[in-house]
Amino acid sequence: MKRCTSALLQRTFSVQPVTRYRCRTYTVLAQRIEQIKTRPEPFPLQHEPLVKSRPDPYTIVAPELLHLRGSLLGLLGSAHPGLSEIARYYFLHPSKQLRSLVVLLFSRATNGLGGNWEQKRWGAEREASTGLSEELDRPLTLPDVLNNWHPSMPNDTASFETPFDLRPPGMHRVPDSPPPPATRNQSLPQLTSPPLLLPVQIRLAQIMEMIHIASLLHDDVIDSCTFEAEPPEGFGNKLSILGGDFLLGRASAALSRLGESEVVELVAGVISNLVEGEMMRMKCVRTPGLGQLEGPQSLEEAWSAYLKKTYLKTASLLAKSARAAVVLGGCREGEIWKDVAYAYGRNIGIAYQLVEDTLDYEAGSTNPMPGLATGPAIYASEEHSELLQLMRRNFGDQGDVELAIDYVRRSSGVERTRLLARTYANKARDVLRSLPDSDTKIALDVLTDHVVNRTW
Template identity: 60%
Template sequence: MRLAQIVEMIHVASLLHDDVIDKSPLRRGAVSAPAAFGNKLSVLAGDFLLGRTSAALSRLGENEVVELIASVIANLVEGEILQLKAMHGEDLDRESDGQGARAAVVLGGCKEGELWKEIAYAYGRNLGIAFQLVDDILDYEAGEGTLGKPGGADLRLGLATGPALFAWEEHPELGPLIERKFKQEGDVELAREFVRRSSGVERTRDLARSYADKAREVLTSLPESDAKAALVVLTERVVKRTS
C-alpha cells in the first residue's frame, strides 16, 4: 500500500509538470494548477512531491525497489523530452508501467531470478499501453464533460496519436497536417473530421483490446486468488473506461 501511495505521488507530480508543459487550462474538469497558481508554483509543487517520494522510498528498505522507481521517474522525464521533440515517448511511459508493477512484486518478497517479476513487468507494460490507447481515443470522442479537458488537446500539441495515424492510412490528405504538426489555422478541426470519417477510433480501440488481452494472458501463470481476479477485472475496465 505504501508503494502504491508513492507511485501516486509521482503520478500527481508528473501531472503538475505536464500541465505546465502542455499549457493546459483544465485538469479533470477543474482549473489546472498552472492556471490557478502559475507555472513556477506548479513546477515547485511537483518537485516537492518528488522529494517527498524519495524520502518515502528510502524508508521502504528495499534497494531494488528504489532503483526501479527511480528509473520510472527518469523514463517519465525522457518521455516528455521526446514528446517535445515530436517523437514518440509512449514506449518509455509504458516501460515505467512495467517497472512499477515489477517493484510491487519485489517489495512483496520476490527474489532475483524468479518468474514473478517478469510476469508483473509484462502485465504492467501491456496494461499501460492499453490505457494510453484508450486515452488517445477519449481525446477524440470526449469533450470537457468526460476527460475534463478540451477535445483535440493532443492535436493542438502537434501530436498524432493512434486514431490520427490509422486515419492517415485511409486519408492520405492527413499527411501534410501531421507533418506540420497541425499548426495552420483549421488544421485541428480538419484532422478531427478526417478521424471521424475513418475507422481510426475503432482500430485504436481494437488495438487497446489486444494489449489488454495480452495483459490478461500473462496472468494465467499465477495461482488463483482474489488478487489475480482483481487484476483480470482491471484489464476489462481499462478498455471500457470513459474518463
C-alpha cells in the same frame, strides 16, 4: 347384469391408472413413473448452482486505497500553505488511482511466492514492533521541510534554536536475526493466507501516486517553445513546478526507506521515463545543435514514436511499480513473478493510454493538442494521406489540429485504436496464467476489461 358390469369396471380401473390421455397405453414401468409424477416441473432455475460473481478490483483493496489518499494528505498537510493547497487539490480530485491499484493487487497476488517472503514479513513485523513504520506517515512540520528527519540522526537535528553539538555514538543493540531464506528444493510456493500486504508495499503505492501527481503538475506547465503566452489556469507555472518538485522530493525520501536497491533503480527509471516521454509529446523541441526537431516522416516512424512515447509517459510507471511491488514481497532473481508483474503493467499501461487517446474524439472535444500523433490520427492517415503531412510537422501550423480532428472523425481511426487497446489488454490477461489462482488474480483479469471499456 348390472353387478357384472360394475365388477368389470372396478377391475379395469384398478389395473390401469387414469391419465390425461386415455387413448395411450403404458407399460408397467411407464405406469409407475406416471404415478410418481404426472406433470413436469417448471424449468428448475432455482436448482442451478449460483455463479460466483467476479471480484471488483477496486472493492478488493478499497480500505487500502482509502488509507493511501488520507495518509498522503496527512503527510503533506502541514507543509508550506501553497504546496499544501496544490497537494490537496490533486489528491482530493476524483481519481481511479489506477497506479496504486496495480501495486496493491500485484502485492496481494504474489505475496508468499518469493523465496525471501519470510524474511520480508519478519522485517515488517519487527519494524512495526519498534515503531519505525510510523515515521513515514508522521505529518511534516516546517522545520522538517528544511532539514528532514533521518533515522540515523539525533532527534534535535530538526531544531535551529540552539547550536548543534556533536555527541559520541551510543551503544546499539544487536538486531535480531531474520529467518533463513527459503531453499530451492522446498515444495511449490504458496500464497500467504489470509492475504497480507506489507507496509513497504503500501508505501510504494503512495510513492507512485506522488510521482504521478508530480507529473500532472509538471504537465500543467505551459506547453510552448517561447513561453510568451499567458500562464495556464490553476496554480501558475512556477507554483506547479515547485509543487511537482516538492512531491518528487518527498517520494525520493520515502523511497530511500524501502530498503531495496532494485526498487530504487526501478522508480528512478520511472522519473526519467516521464521526462523523456513528455519531451516526445511536445509539439516542438529546439536545441542549439539540432534546431527544431520534426515529427515522424512515415507511418512506420509514427507508430514507433507513438508507442515508445506511450510506454515512457504511461506504461513505464505501471510496469515498474508492479515489478517493484513483487520485489518488496521477497521475489528473488530468477523467479518469474517479477517478469509477470512487469509484462502485465506494460501491456495494460499501453492499453490504458490507447483508450485515453480515443476519448477526446469520441466525446466530440477539441482537446487534442499539437504534438506527436496518437493512434486515431495514425490510423486515419491510412485512409486520408493528407494527414501524414500534418504529422510530419507535429500539427504545429495554424489550423492543423482542427483539420486533423476532422480527418479522424471521417475515418475508422478511433475504432481501430480501441481494437489495438483490446489486443494489449488481452496480452496482459494472458500473462496472469502464470500466477496461482486467487480472487486477486481474477480481479487483475477484471481490471483489463475496465481499462478498455471505460468512458472516463
